[in-house]
Amino acid sequence: LxxxxxxxxxxxxxxxxxxxxxxxxxxxALQDHPRIAAETKRRIVALAGAMGYVPSAVARSLTSNxxxxxxxxLASVSDPFTGRVVEGVEQAALEAGFGVLLSTSQYSRExxxxxxxxxxxxxxxxIVVMSSHLFARSSPAASQVAAPVVVINEQxxxxxxxxxxxxxxxxxxxxxxxxxxxGHRRIGYVGAGDRPKSNRSRLRGFHAALAAAGVPPDAxxxxxxxxxxxxxxxxxxxxxxxxxxxxxxxxxYNDATAIGLLSACYARRVAVxxxxxxxxxxxxxxxxxxxxxxxxxxxxxxxxxxxAVQMVLALLRGEQPxxxxxxxxxxxxxxxxxH
Amino acid sequence: LxxxxxxxxxxxxxxxxxxxxxxxxxxxALQDHPRIAAETKRRIVALAGAMGYVPSAVARSLTSNxxxxxxxxLASVSDPFTGRVVEGVEQAALEAGFGVLLSTSQYSRExxxxxxxxxxxxxxxxIVVMSSHLFARSSPAASQVAAPVVVINEQxxxxxxxxxxxxxxxxxxxxxxxxxxxGHRRIGYVGAGDRPKSNRSRLRGFHAALAAAGVPPDAxxxxxxxxxxxxxxxxxxxxxxxxxxxxxxxxxYNDATAIGLLSACYARRVAVxxxxxxxxxxxxxxxxxxxxxxxxxxxxxxxxxxxAVQMVLALLRGEQPxxxxxxxxxxxxxxxxxH
DNA sequence: TTGTAAGCGTTATCAA
DNA sequence: TTGATAACGCTTACAA
Numbered sequence: 001l002x003x004x005x006x007x008x009x010x011x012x013x014x015x016x017x018x019x020x021x022x023x024x025x026x027x028x029a030l031q032d033h034p035r036i037a038a039e040t041k042r043r044i045v046a047l048a049g050a051m052g053y054v055p056s057a058v059a060r061s062l063t064s065n066x067x068x069x070x071x072x073x074l075a076s077v078s079d080p081f082t083g084r085v086v087e088g089v090e091q092a093a094l095e096a097g098f099g100v101l102l103s104t105s106q107y108s109r110e111x112x113x114x115x116x117x118x119x120x121x122x123x124x125x126x127i128v129v130m131s132s133h134l135f136a137r138s139s140p141a142a143s144q145v146a147a148p149v150v151v152i153n154e155q156x157x158x159x160x161x162x163x164x165x166x167x168x169x170x171x172x173x174x175x176x177x178x179x180x181x182x183g184h185r186r187i188g189y190v191g192a193g194d195r196p197k198s199n200r201s202r203l204r205g206f207h208a209a210l211a212a213a214g215v216p217p218d219a220x221x222x223x224x225x226x227x228x229x230x231x232x233x234x235x236x237x238x239x240x241x242x243x244x245x246x247x248x249x250x251x252x253y254n255d256a257t258a259i260g261l262l263s264a265c266y267a268r269r270v271a272v273x274x275x276x277x278x279x280x281x282x283x284x285x286x287x288x289x290x291x292x293x294x295x296x297x298x299x300x301x302x303x304x305x306x307x308a309v310q311m312v313l314a315l316l317r318g319e320q321p322x323x324x325x326x327x328x329x330x331x332x333x334x335x336x337x338x339h
Numbered sequence: 340l341x342x343x344x345x346x347x348x349x350x351x352x353x354x355x356x357x358x359x360x361x362x363x364x365x366x367x368a369l370q371d372h373p374r375i376a377a378e379t380k381r382r383i384v385a386l387a388g389a390m391g392y393v394p395s396a397v398a399r400s401l402t403s404n405x406x407x408x409x410x411x412x413l414a415s416v417s418d419p420f421t422g423r424v425v426e427g428v429e430q431a432a433l434e435a436g437f438g439v440l441l442s443t444s445q446y447s448r449e450x451x452x453x454x455x456x457x458x459x460x461x462x463x464x465x466i467v468v469m470s471s472h473l474f475a476r477s478s479p480a481a482s483q484v485a486a487p488v489v490v491i492n493e494q495x496x497x498x499x500x501x502x503x504x505x506x507x508x509x510x511x512x513x514x515x516x517x518x519x520x521x522g523h524r525r526i527g528y529v530g531a532g533d534r535p536k537s538n539r540s541r542l543r544g545f546h547a548a549l550a551a552a553g554v555p556p557d558a559x560x561x562x563x564x565x566x567x568x569x570x571x572x573x574x575x576x577x578x579x580x581x582x583x584x585x586x587x588x589x590x591x592y593n594d595a596t597a598i599g600l601l602s603a604c605y606a607r608r609v610a611v612x613x614x615x616x617x618x619x620x621x622x623x624x625x626x627x628x629x630x631x632x633x634x635x636x637x638x639x640x641x642x643x644x645x646x647a648v649q650m651v652l653a654l655l656r657g658e659q660p661x662x663x664x665x666x667x668x669x670x671x672x673x674x675x676x677x678h
Numbered sequence: 679t680t681g682t683a684a685g686c687g688t689t690a691t692c693a694a
Numbered sequence: 695t696t697g698a699t700a701a702c703g704c705t706t707a708c709a710a
Contacts, residue, residue, distance in 0.1 A: 078422030
């Protein structure tokens with residue numbers, strides 16, 4: 001086969017020799033340079049193909065000061081939220097002829113810093129960060145990068161930081177509106193103590209939807225959730241309080257919370273959705289597999305990845321793209337029914 | 340901040356000028372070169388730090404003919420199987436000081452070929468491919484790459500191809516052994532028509548376990564599964580035949596199949612595991628969320644990713660690493676119970 | 679239209 | 695122990 005050990009790939013020099021022209025002519029032929037004879041170009045392109053020439057992005061990068069590479073920094077690839085986002089990133093990058101270099105921090109600040117350092121060494125053109133709660137505006141890593149950085153779902157963006165995020169309040173509103181339309185009036189909210197910002201936004205949407213429908217708020221129906229971030233447990237432990245408060249429906253901070261609540265319902269023989277309607281947030285994969293399948297608010301994960309890259313590219317062009325706040329979409333499945 | 344537009348990063352030249360030494364001295368100071376005065380080295384390292392020097396991997400790659408980058412080619416990042424594998428890849432790569440460049444084919448042969456071409460241009464050092472049923476030994480892409488290629492879970496490895504895979508027969512054996520230990524004797528198998536190789540291996544393990552226990556095989560209990568690869572549907576549609584055949588337990592080709600079977604049980608009020616025990620294969624995320632949580636055979640996905648990279652690195656060192664066949668591990672959850 | 683030569687940031691070989 | 699110099703593969707003025 002062609003796999004001889006250490007067979008140096010052919011360079012434009014080799015082609016030049018074969019074609020009896022100078023390297024620069026080859027270079028020009030291989031690009032869309034105007035100043036080259038059509039015939040020469042044809043001849044050289046053909047020869048390059050025949051010789052199995054593959055241009056070296058490395059050399060090109062050295063002269064052009066670009067690597068056509070976008071670094072993605074995230075906590076974990078197998079996080080239920082992550083996959084689609086990365087796919088969106090990859091798709092948008094591919095369309096623009098860029099590659100995607102992956103770095104996971106495994107929720108470690110040190111590893112994140114190391115990842116960013118590695119990206120700097122590699123001279124990547126831009127960075128997309130998925131909110132790791134680490135790469136905050138205060139992060140020393142952030143300020144040192146020359147390349148444009150776009151953060152996805154950053155809770156608390158600093159001045160001048162570029163952000164793509166979901167509209168938490170609007171998403172919550174949609175969920176509650178759905179429950180109201182089904183005739184529910186005693187609607188509970190199960191929050192997340194470890195995500196103050198987005199929790200507040202979702203709670204705001206929750207209240208706004210109630211207010212718009214003329215339903216008076218009731219503090220008993222609002223549960224704070226676990227401060228440590230054990231969402232599933234918070235969901236499970238909220239069942240008692242919810243029932244005690246006379247709730248016929250509950251909107252949960254996210255799907256993990258909702259699925260926790262569902263499991264508590266199952267254990268205590270509370271029929272869903274007959275006795276209690278449940279709505280989550282995120283639309284992680286597990287939401288479709290829960291029993292019953294979970295009605296939830298879908299974060300446009302793929303689109304967030306895409307937009308983040310497009311924002312990086314705009315910044316690379318010297319533009320000043322505005323931050324993006326994407327709408328979340330209600331996905332009705334089987335955990336919600338009329339009151 | 341430091342983010343001035345197009346501020347060229349400092350090079351060893353800049354440092355050399357500041358330190359009144361030659362660039363090569365700086366280069367030596369920054370490596371672990373033996374022939375340099377300790378004092379000079381200290382001084383230059385300090386200066387480099389102060390000047391915010393970040394070495395250029397691009398330039399280094401040009402001279403060394405290495406990029407310290409491993410390309411990962413897979414069908415989709417959000418495939419339930421994928422995330423952990425990528426994490427394993429990333430982990431092993433990181434340990435060796437390598438980066439991971441991600442390419443998804445989205446199940447398209449063309450995109451896969453394009454991805455490999457892009458990797459070649461970038462002069463990546465090695466490639467890990469997750470069996471996409473495309474990058475087969477016959478693939479023209481494969482033969483043209485100079486870099487070592489390791490394939491994960493390749494069904495039908497060609498001569499000289501490097502492969503990391505799971506031991507299908509052993510995994511199936513473990514599953515069936517578990518059911519036998521619970522007292523089941525009428526055990527069904529639900530296959531996958533679109534994966535002939537691994538299906539055959541798992542079926543072999545299934546039969547071997549039965550034989551070892553002295554349970555006679557019964558062809559009625561072996562279901563072929565969907566030829567098109569709709570595993571969930573195949574699982575659902577197998578419930579009837581299984582019950583007709585008097586099965587008290589079923590081992591499924593994979594979790595998707597098992598979950599399909601579970602949903603059919605739910606719909607037809609067949610109690611799991613009371614009336615029917617079910618075992619899957621893979622241990623995808625959804626397996627833990629199914630109702631009841633699915634007993635299954637776990638593919639060591641993280642480890643497969645790790646090993647694949649280690650194999651690439653070994654090949655890079657000029658070694659001839661043997662192919663790896665990793666054991667799968669039984670994960671007992673709630674879909675299996677004594678007969 | 680084509681060729682020559684310098685430069686991108688680093689490493690490595692050879693002298694000094 | 696340090697410094698010149700060439701080399702890596704390509705692009706791009708500038709010259710021819």
